[in-house]
Amino acid sequence: MEKRRLESGGLPPGWKREEVVRKSGLSSGRTDVYYLSPDGRKIRSKPQLSRILGDSIDLSAFDFRTGRINHSQLRKRIRHDSSLVLPIRQTASIFKQPVTVIRNRPESKTKTDLKHGPQDPPRQLFWEKRLQGLQACDNSDDIIKALDLPRNVQGVGPELTTENILQSISAALHLSNSPVVGQNNNRATVSKNPGVNIDATQPHIQQMIVSDDDIRRQEVKVMEARKKLQEAMKEMVSVL
Amino acid sequence: MEKRRLESGGLPPGWKREEVVRKSGLSSGRTDVYYLSPDGRKIRSKPQLSRILGDSIDLSAFDFRTGRINHSQLRKRIRHDSSLVLPIRQTASIFKQPVTVIRNRPESKTKTDLKHGPQDPPRQLFWEKRLQGLQACDNSDDIIKALDLPRNVQGVGPELTTENILQSISAALHLSNSPVVGQNNNRATVSKNPGVNIDATQPHIQQMIVSDDDIRRQEVKVMEARKKLQEAMKEMVSVL
DNA sequence: CGGAGTGTAGTA
DNA sequence: TACTACACTCCG
Structure with a gap:
């Protein structure tokens, strides 16, 4: 024993x-x-x-x-929608077979020493880069082009494309229960030592100001787009 | 235990x-x-x-x-979209309070005797009539008007409105996995004794002929409507 | 250490 | 939301 x-x-x-x-x-x-x-x-x-x-x-x-x-304990309950889950790197071959996961086995000596701090698995810092080059397409195979970002949304991190930044923001919006505000530290600080200075719970953008006017202008645009969408839907229904 | x-x-x-x-x-x-x-x-x-x-x-x-x-088993696996579920008669008063639903209790003696035959609950024959007078509206409270039916779609049953027939068809399309073809018996026979002569798995319309030309014309209309819908969706996304 | 009894992630 | 399938606890 x-x-x-x-x-x-x-x-x-x-x-x-x-x-x-x-x-x-x-x-x-x-x-x-x-x-x-x-x-x-x-x-x-x-x-x-x-x-x-x-x-x-x-x-x-x-x-x-x-x-x-x-x-x-409390922070753990996250809305789970399979379409919103972050991509996971897949191995190509033998592990497509079922694999039994063993939990709560005695940890190795090395692992045991790491036992302090939060139990949640560490997050990869710039996971967005794994998505590089992937693109959505619609059902006639036309590639859906990525969005543009307003000029006051600034990326924070090494060599992030617009696409990466968008992925970062949408993931933060879907997966976080806290307000999404962007990075607190400025660009230079983060680039120097990402591992220390980046806030992994926030998307890789600098914090920015949104004015009441910005909001009002956006509301108008949304209302107009909704009208058009509505008319298109009506026409769709009347044809079917 | x-x-x-x-x-x-x-x-x-x-x-x-x-x-x-x-x-x-x-x-x-x-x-x-x-x-x-x-x-x-x-x-x-x-x-x-x-x-x-x-x-x-x-x-x-x-x-x-x-x-x-x-x-x-196979017939049972129905696509489940809450917007497609048939309406359920509501009581007005006290049961608006939360009520605990108990499932999987050992069945009472009386119930046990009914255990033969299919487990699916019986369907009400002219359930569409419960929907009389209800109307859909969009988010600015405009009532969305009902559709018209082509002249060769004929209702079968007592006092069914166009609206009722549409409800019947759309429910059949959504809830049945078998082909939706309409009633086999003619109008007079069904009216005389609905309980015996109606086929509850089919919508309350007479069977009708659809030509290849009908189909081709419809395809064109659908393609056009899709295009418009697609454009409206794009605009929507670009605004958000 | 076994296993009845309960918790709960994952999925339909 | 509901349920399945299995992990885990707790106590003999």
Whole structure:
């Protein structure tokens, strides 16, 4: 029986956390976690822990298995629309076969050292560049040309095309629950050290001012476009 | 733990089917179905079942939850677009409050006796009449006027308006997977005894002839309307 | 360590 | 939104 003693990290002093790896049976390789209270009791589950600690301590954000408080629990619920999911690099060959994903296996020594900080997987910084050269087309194969950006929308990052910037903005609009405002640091700062200075939760554009007039002008344009769309739809329906 | 043992009905002999009702937690009230194989394994899902049975047995028509073979399975997979769902009669008052819908409860004795024959609910014969007087409107509250029908489309049924016929046709087009051809019996026969002579799977129109020329003319009209729609959409996008 | 019981990501 | 399929917990 392999045991690893860790500091209790966040629990009251005197508590110990222990992991035991199962070494045989169907569940071989799985680890069981338990806690040792100051008075020597062995706690084997979260309900048992809260029974012992009483109502005074709120364990709702406490992850029994990892022993850490998980504040990001709430941020996780993101609207999931398959058409909005960011592209994932595909391998060409053998892994098209089904692959079983194993979770919660004991982590390797190297990995274990990285365990601090947020649990969410790191985001690739300039993922937009993987989309380079891809284009949408309509059902008669005509390529739909990309949009132009207003002059006051400025990209921030190394060698980003207009297309990249658009991808960045649309991804931010669809995937983020917080306001989309652009990068706080200026262009030069970010270019010098993107890894440190870029805000991955924001699209790669500099922050910009939108006036009430800009908004009003846009509203008019939208109303006109809607009218035209509406008429075209009506004609479509009357023909069918 | 409430358990009901049923005969395996269609599965190889020696298999047992079990239902367990969840009695606590967020998913309280849900029933889990599983199967016990002759060798004592517990099967918890359809994929797991087919993994165990191997390729030799085709489970595509087998409904894991009910344990029965469903031959009408194919007819059932209907494109589900909320804008195409038939209207449901609404009560005016107290039930506007939220009401909890309970599914998958063990059926009452009375209901159980009805279990033979197709599970689909019966269709109301002239449901279109419930729509009388309702009208679509666009977002500036202009009423969108109904369409006209070509002269060779003839309604079949008591006091159906043009509007009713259109509703009938569009519902048939959206909800049926079989060809939409209209009523086989003639107008007089149907009017005499709708309950017997009408074909509920078809819209309430007489069968009619469409020539190749009709089709070609229509194709041209559609292509033109598509072009206009496409242009309006482009303009819409460029404004946004 | 097993497994009944429940949670929940992914998908239709 | 609802459900399937399976991961995971908790306690024997």
